[in-house]
Amino acid sequence: MNLLLLGGTAWLGHAVAKAAIGEGHDVTCLARGSAPAPEGARFVRADRDADDALHEVSEERWDAVVDLASEPGRVRRAVRALEPVAAKYVFVSSCSAYASHATIGADESTELLPALEADAMASMEQYGEAKAACEQAVRHAFGERRAAIVRPGLIGGPGDPTGRTSYWVRRFAAPSNEEAQVLAPDTPELPTAIIDVRDLADFIVALAAGSATGAFNALGDAHPLPAHLDSARAAAGSPAEIVAAPEAWLQDREVAQWMGPRSLPLWIAARDWYGMNARSTERARAAGLTLRPLGETLTDSLRHELEHGIPNPHGAGLTDAEERELLADFANAKW
Ligand SMILES: NC(=O)c1ccc[n+]([C@@H]2O[C@H](COP(=O)([O-])OP(=O)(O)OC[C@H]3O[C@@H](n4cnc5c(N)ncnc54)[C@H](OP(=O)(O)O)[C@@H]3O)[C@@H](O)[C@H]2O)c1
Numbered sequence: 001m002n003l004l005l006l007g008g009t010a011w012l013g014h015a016v017a018k019a020a021i022g023e024g025h026d027v028t029c030l031a032r033g034s035a036p037a038p039e040g041a042r043f044v045r046a047d048r049d050a051d052d053a054l055h056e057v058s059e060e061r062w063d064a065v066v067d068l069a070s071e072p073g074r075v076r077r078a079v080r081a082l083e084p085v086a087a088k089y090v091f092v093s094s095c096s097a098y099a100s101h102a103t104i105g106a107d108e109s110t111e112l113l114p115a116l117e118a119d120a121m122a123s124m125e126q127y128g129e130a131k132a133a134c135e136q137a138v139r140h141a142f143g144e145r146r147a148a149i150v151r152p153g154l155i156g157g158p159g160d161p162t163g164r165t166s167y168w169v170r171r172f173a174a175p176s177n178e179e180a181q182v183l184a185p186d187t188p189e190l191p192t193a194i195i196d197v198r199d200l201a202d203f204i205v206a207l208a209a210g211s212a213t214g215a216f217n218a219l220g221d222a223h224p225l226p227a228h229l230d231s232a233r234a235a236a237g238s239p240a241e242i243v244a245a246p247e248a249w250l251q252d253r254e255v256a257q258w259m260g261p262r263s264l265p266l267w268i269a270a271r272d273w274y275g276m277n278a279r280s281t282e283r284a285r286a287a288g289l290t291l292r293p294l295g296e297t298l299t300d301s302l303r304h305e306l307e308h309g310i311p312n313p314h315g316a317g318l319t320d321a322e323e324r325e326l327l328a329d330f331a332n333a334k335w
Helices: 010-021 070-083 124-146 168-174 197-209 225-236 246-250 282-286 294-308 322-330
Strands: 004-007 026-031 044-047 062-067 089-092 147-153 181-185 213-219 241-245 256-258 263-265
Touching: 004 010, 004 070, 010 026, 026 256, 062 070, 062 197, 070 089, 070 124, 070 246, 089 124, 089 197, 124 147, 168 181, 168 225, 168 294, 181 225, 181 282, 181 322, 197 213, 213 282, 225 241, 225 294, 241 246, 241 322
Parallel strands: 004 026, 004 062, 026 044, 062 089, 089 147, 147 213, 181 241, 256 263
Antiparallel strands: none
């Protein structure tokens, strides 16, 4: 297949390019070049905010295009330029495009957020609406028979630039305190799911090369948070003890949820968001999505961080000092 990848220099795009090259496809990556594209890919340097950005690649024929953008203007420009020369368009959207995250097991027919009219997001708060607008542009240009939309859930695995999906395995591997205690939220039923970047990349290549079209949720297997913590502890080979703190206690101490500084990653307090990480992946599995075990993803993530360093050391989770202070506070609390 002659594959045009709009992206390819960042984490997932790089993995998609590598997977496609590994399968013997001809891969061209188009990006500004903030980082190198994988060896074996042809690279076209272009800024997609420029009107003529797609000029060079619109003079060739493509079996498939894979687009990783989130700004509607970039996707609107790309589908206009590439519809005449590309057989199929695979757009990497997000589960954030859904209007509701309340239902466990919801499938792809769930309503999307209203599409962003503007070409660019005013802030990341508009990410879901922007992805919905990108999807709309792709469907409109390529029609149901030539468009495939992938809606990933949380992506993890070696090299996660956010550091959030590797927080728990990293925490178990290097506890902040001599007692080897790990502070976690007490959320026995919170669904978590991490799709390994390599599994997602393989699936995107399979969609580009195959005939399946329509929308596909692409999430890892759902595990309640305590099961994720058990897998992380096992992957780290750690004897650490989990100290499960009530959510209200954590919120009173301004511990953030999901990601970011002073957070407990993967934690979601709102019960009407419990469906976010527990969507149906039946369509994707039927179209070829296969998932490695969570333990393998966590083991490989930890190994990668030991070899290459933590990509975003203060970007996700509690620092050692923060965790120690919270654990001491918790031990002194009168329950
Ligand atoms: N992480 C998650 O958990 C998660 C969950 C759901 C969905 N997603 C989606 O998964 C995808 C992740 O992709 P990714 O890891 O490859 O990272 P990304 O940062 O979203 O990729 C952006 C790519 O687009 C290129 N780009 C950015 N601005 C450009 C411009 N003006 N002109 C041309 N190219 C431009 C970048 O390369 P240059 O900088 O070199 O131009 C890079 O290769 C995204 O679509 C994201 O929305 C992520």
